[in-house]
Amino acid sequence: MxxxxxxxxxxxxxxxxxxxxxxxxxxxxxxxxRGGPLERxxxxxxxxxxxxxxxxxxxxxxxxxxxxxxxxxxxxxxxxxxxxxxxxxxxxxxxxxxxxxxxxxxxxxxxxxxxxxxxxxxxxxxxxxxxxxxxxxxxxxxxxxxxxxxxxxxxxxxxxxxxxxxxxxxxxxxxxxxxxxxxxxxxxxxxxxxxxxxxxxxxxxxxxxxxxxxxxxxxxxxxxxxxxxxxxxxxxxxxxxxxxMYLGQVVETGPVERIYGQAAHPYTRALLSAVPSMDPDNRTLASPLAGDPPNPINPPSGCRFHDRCPHAHPVCADKAPALIGMPGAPAHQAACHLNDPASGHPAALSEIQP
Amino acid sequence: MSTPLVSLQDLSVQFFGSRNACALNAVNIELGAGEVLGLLGESGSGKSVTLRTLLRLHPERTTRIQGRMLVDGQDVLALRGRALDFYRGGTVSMVFQEPGLAFDPVYTIGQQITEAIRAHEAVDEASARAQALQMLERVQIPQAKRRFDAxxxxxxxxMRQRAMIALALACKPKLLLADEPTTALDATVQIQILLLLRELQRETGMSVIFVTHDIAAAVEVADRIAVMYAGRIIEQGPVGQIVRTPRHPYTAGLLAATVGTENRGQPLLAVPGSPPDLAALPPGCSFAPRCVHASERCRREVPPLQSVGTQALACWHPITPLAEAA
The missing domain is CATH 3.40.50.300 (P-loop containing nucleotide triphosphate hydrolases)
Structure with missing residues (x-):
C-alpha cells in the first residue's frame, strides 16, 4: 500500500x-x-x-x-x-x-x-x-x-x-x-x-x-x-x-537478555524478583523492596535509589552514579557505584548477592 | 468438612433496565473457615458481581437475585435493616480495587477507621482510636501515628491500599472479600500487599475470596482457584492442579496466553475472539464460540458443573476428564 x-x-x-x-x-x-502563597x-x-x-x-x-x-x-x-x-x-x-x-x-x-x-x-x-x-x-x-x-x-x-x-x-x-x-x-x-x-x-x-x-x-x-x-x-x-527508569532517570539499559539475565543495578534486580512466581509450592516469601518510590518533588541526593537499596553506603548519598558500560558488554550500562571500581563503594565490583 | 462459612447455591443475578444482562448464572461456591479462594476471570466474567452480591451492594430496584446465599449461618438475602448493617463490615468486609475512590476524601483515614469500629462495637472514642492505630500498625504502615491524621x-x-485493608479488618470480619486489591499497584508494591494479605489471613484465620484477573497473583495467595467465564464457574480446583494440569480449554488457553520467559519471540497461543455479551449469551457453553474443541453439543447444551472432591469442571470436552484424577 x-x-x-x-x-x-x-x-x-x-x-x-x-x-x-x-x-x-x-x-x-x-x-x-503550585505551592502556598508563603512558600518562598x-x-x-x-x-x-x-x-x-x-x-x-x-x-x-x-x-x-x-x-x-x-x-x-x-x-x-x-x-x-x-x-x-x-x-x-x-x-x-x-x-x-x-x-x-x-x-x-x-x-x-x-x-x-x-x-x-x-x-x-x-x-x-x-x-x-x-x-x-x-x-x-x-x-x-x-x-x-x-x-x-x-x-x-x-x-x-x-x-x-x-x-x-x-x-x-x-x-x-x-x-x-x-x-x-x-x-x-x-x-x-x-x-x-x-x-x-x-x-x-x-x-x-x-x-x-x-x-x-x-x-x-x-x-x-x-x-x-x-x-x-x-x-x-x-x-x-x-x-x-x-x-x-527510576525517578526520572535511567538506572540501567541494555539488551534484553543481559537485563533479564545479569541485571547490574540493585533496583532492576528488585523489580525482577517482585514478579509473583507461578509455582504454588514455591511462593515468594519476602518482598524485595520495602515502601513506595520516593516523592519526585524532592528526589534523594546522590543515587536516587539509595534509601531503598540493600547495598547503600554513605558514598551513594553523596555522589550520583553515572551510567557506565559493563565490562565486556559496553551496550549494557548501569548507574550504580557497585559497578564502578573508582566510586569508593567498599563492595564495588565484588560479587553481589541479589 | 463441617458447615462451610460461605455457601452460594445456584446464585443467579440479573440486571435489568434499558438492557438486560445475566451477570451470574447458577453459581455454586462453598468456602470453609480459614480458606482462601481465588476467583479468576476476565472482565465481565462476573467475579466482581459475585463479591458485590455477597455484600448486597447492588441496587435492589434493578437487580434480580435468585438462589441462596448463606454466610456464617445467616441467610444474606433475608437480612434487613440493622442486621444488614452489622453483616456488612462485621461478618463480611471488602477491599476495593481503587483505594483512592473507596475512602472518603474529607475525613482522615484515622477518623474513618475509628468510625467503622464505633459503628460496630460499643466502645468509647479513645479506645476506638487506639484500636484503629493498632490496625494501621498491623498493616505495616510506617509512622502509623503520623499517617493516622493523614x-x-x-x-x-x-499506603492507601494498606489503610483500606486496615479499615476492612478493623471489625474482625470472618470473611474478607478482596476485589482486585493489587491491580492498580506497581509490581514492587503489589508483592508487598500480597504478602501482607497472606500474613494477616494466617494470623486471623479469616476466610478470603480474592478476585483477580492475574493468575500469578492468585497463585501467591489462594489455596483454591475457581475460574469464571461469562457468569459461570467453569473450573475449580486446588492451585497446583489449576496451574499444572488445567482441565477446561479456557483455563488452558489463559495459561498459554500468559507471557513468560519461555515463549520469548514466538507467537503467543492466544485464545481467539473476545468474551461474550452478557445480554445475549449463546444457548450452549458460553465459551464454545472461542473454543477449538467445540462440537455441536457444546453449542446446544450448557455443560453442568460436575464436582469430584475439591475439583469441579463444566465442559463437554475437557482436556483431562475429572474422573481420571479422582
Missing amino acids: NTSSYFQAPVQDRGGPAQPLLVVRDLKKHFPV TKKFVHAVDGVSFSVPKGKTLGIVGESGCGKSTTARLIARLMSADAGNMVFDGEGVDEFGGIRLKEFRRNLQMVFQDSFASLNPRLTIAETIAYGPRVHGMPAAEAMRQAHELLARVGLAPEQFASRYPHELSGGQRQRVNIARALAFDPRLVILDEAVAALDKSVQAQVLNLLQELKAERQLTYLFISHDLHVVHYISDYVMV | YPHELSGG
Whole structure:
C-alpha cells in the first residue's frame, strides 16, 4: 500500500541501517508545583531528569519502571505532546525541529503513538473508519482514498471492515478498540510507534492477541517500537533492548537478555524478583523492596535509589552514579557505584548477592 | 468438612433496565473457615458481581437475585435493616480495587477507621482510636501515628491500599472479600500487599475470596482457584492442579496466553475472539464460540458443573476428564 505519494516527501530511510532511528539526548522536564502563597522557593516535580538513549532501527526498546518514574512523560516528550525543558532529539540522522533538520510536521508523520486508555483516545462522535481516515485527510489525502485505506487497515488488524467500519467506539470491546488505535497509528506508515502501556488495560487472553498482532505488523512494515510498560513479562517478551527508569532517570539499559539475565543495578534486580512466581509450592516469601518510590518533588541526593537499596553506603548519598558500560558488554550500562571500581563503594565490583 | 462459612447455591443475578444482562448464572461456591479462594476471570466474567452480591451492594430496584446465599449461618438475602448493617463490615468486609475512590476524601483515614469500629462495637472514642492505630500498625504502615491524621490523598497508592485493608479488618470480619486489591499497584508494591494479605489471613484465620484477573497473583495467595467465564464457574480446583494440569480449554488457553520467559519471540497461543455479551449469551457453553474443541453439543447444551472432591469442571470436552484424577 503506497500512501506516501500524497504527502510532500516520502517517508524513507535516510541514515542507513547503522544510524539509530531515534537518538534522545539529555531530555529534561520539570513540572512546577503550585505551592502556598508563603512558600518562598518554587518546587518542581523532576519527572524526567536527563534521559538519554537511542533506538536502533527495526528494534523494540522497552521502558520499564514503577508509576511516577517518568516513562510516560518521556514518551510524551518524544512525541512532542508537551515541550521539553532541555534536551534534543535526532531522528534518523536529522535533528528534530532544528535548523536544517526534520520539520515537526514531518517528524510527527514518522512517529505515531498508541495510548493505554483505548476509549479515551478515540473520538466518540466519529465512526472508527472516520477516525482512522482523519489523520491522512488532514495531511492532504483525498477523502475517498483515505477511507479506502482505513478499510484496508481495519482488515489488517483483524476487524472485518464491512462489520466494523461504521461502528462507534462505544460499540467495541477493549481489545477491538485497541486494534483500532493501532490501525490509526499505522495510517501514516510511520517508522516509529510509541506504545504507552498499550496492552495494560486488556484481559490476558486478548492481550496475547494484540501482542501477536504487534509482532506481525513490526515484521511486515519494518516498524520500530518504543514499548512502555510496567509489566515485566510483556517487556521481556516483546523487547530487544530494555531501559529501566527510576525517578526520572535511567538506572540501567541494555539488551534484553543481559537485563533479564545479569541485571547490574540493585533496583532492576528488585523489580525482577517482585514478579509473583507461578509455582504454588514455591511462593515468594519476602518482598524485595520495602515502601513506595520516593516523592519526585524532592528526589534523594546522590543515587536516587539509595534509601531503598540493600547495598547503600554513605558514598551513594553523596555522589550520583553515572551510567557506565559493563565490562565486556559496553551496550549494557548501569548507574550504580557497585559497578564502578573508582566510586569508593567498599563492595564495588565484588560479587553481589541479589 | 463441617458447615462451610460461605455457601452460594445456584446464585443467579440479573440486571435489568434499558438492557438486560445475566451477570451470574447458577453459581455454586462453598468456602470453609480459614480458606482462601481465588476467583479468576476476565472482565465481565462476573467475579466482581459475585463479591458485590455477597455484600448486597447492588441496587435492589434493578437487580434480580435468585438462589441462596448463606454466610456464617445467616441467610444474606433475608437480612434487613440493622442486621444488614452489622453483616456488612462485621461478618463480611471488602477491599476495593481503587483505594483512592473507596475512602472518603474529607475525613482522615484515622477518623474513618475509628468510625467503622464505633459503628460496630460499643466502645468509647479513645479506645476506638487506639484500636484503629493498632490496625494501621498491623498493616505495616510506617509512622502509623503520623499517617493516622493523614487524608487519603496524602498517601501513596500502596499506603492507601494498606489503610483500606486496615479499615476492612478493623471489625474482625470472618470473611474478607478482596476485589482486585493489587491491580492498580506497581509490581514492587503489589508483592508487598500480597504478602501482607497472606500474613494477616494466617494470623486471623479469616476466610478470603480474592478476585483477580492475574493468575500469578492468585497463585501467591489462594489455596483454591475457581475460574469464571461469562457468569459461570467453569473450573475449580486446588492451585497446583489449576496451574499444572488445567482441565477446561479456557483455563488452558489463559495459561498459554500468559507471557513468560519461555515463549520469548514466538507467537503467543492466544485464545481467539473476545468474551461474550452478557445480554445475549449463546444457548450452549458460553465459551464454545472461542473454543477449538467445540462440537455441536457444546453449542446446544450448557455443560453442568460436575464436582469430584475439591475439583469441579463444566465442559463437554475437557482436556483431562475429572474422573481420571479422582
